Amino acid sequence: MDHVAEGSCLCGRVAFRISGAFERFFLCHCKRCRKGTGSAHAANLFAPAGRLDWLSGADLVSTYRVADTRHQRSFCSACGSAVPNKRANGAGLVVPAGCLDSAVALRPDAHIFDADRAEWDAHLEDVPRLPGRPG
Numbered sequence: 849m850d851h852v853a854e855g856s857c858l859c860g861r862v863a864f865r866i867s868g869a870f871e872r873f874f875l876c877h878c879k880r881c882r883k884g885t886g887s888a889h890a891a892n893l894f895a896p897a898g899r900l901d902w903l904s905g906a907d908l909v910s911t912y913r914v915a916d917t918r919h920q921r922s923f924c925s926a927c928g929s930a931v932p933n934k935r936a937n938g939a940g941l942v943v944p945a946g947c948l949d950s951a952v953a954l955r956p957d958a959h960i961f962d963a964d965r966a967e968w969d970a971h972l973e974d975v976p977r978l979p980g981r982p983g
C-alpha cells in the first residue's frame with residue numbers, strides 16, 4: 849500500500865495503522881469539535897477510501913455520537929485521547945492529526961465552521977512563542 853500512516857494514543861495502549869491516502873485536512877472550529885478536543889479546533893484528516901487496522905487496544909476504543917447528528921468521535925477509554933473513527937455515513941475515516949506518529953505531508957485545506965470560533969481564537973500567530981514551558 850502506498851499510503852500508510854501509524855498512530856497511537858497518549859497512554860500507548862491503543863495503536864493503529866491507516867492504509868489509504870488522506871485527501872482532505874480540515875481545522876474545524878465548530879462548538880462540538882471545541883468541546884470534544886478541549887481546544888480551539890479539531891484537526892482532522894479525511895481518508896475516504898482508508899482502511900483502519902487496530903494494532904493494539906481495539907477493546908479500549910469507545911465512540912461517542914451526539915444524538916440525532918452525524919458528529920462522532922472515538923477515543924481511548926483509558927486516557928481519553930482522540931483516535932480515528934469511521935464516518936457515520938460510511939464515507940471513510942476521520943483521523944485526528946494529533947494522534948499520528950507518522951509525519952503528515954498535507955497542509956490543512958481550510959478552517960471550517962470559522963464563524964463558530966472561540967472569542968479568544970484570533971491572531972494566535974501574534975502570541976509570543978516559547979521553545980518549551982514558561983519559566
Ligand SMILES: [Zn+2]
Pocket residue numbers: 857858859860861862924925926927928929
Ligand atoms: Zn490511551
Ligand SMILES: [Zn+2]
Pocket residue numbers: 876877878879880881882890961
Ligand atoms: Zn467540528
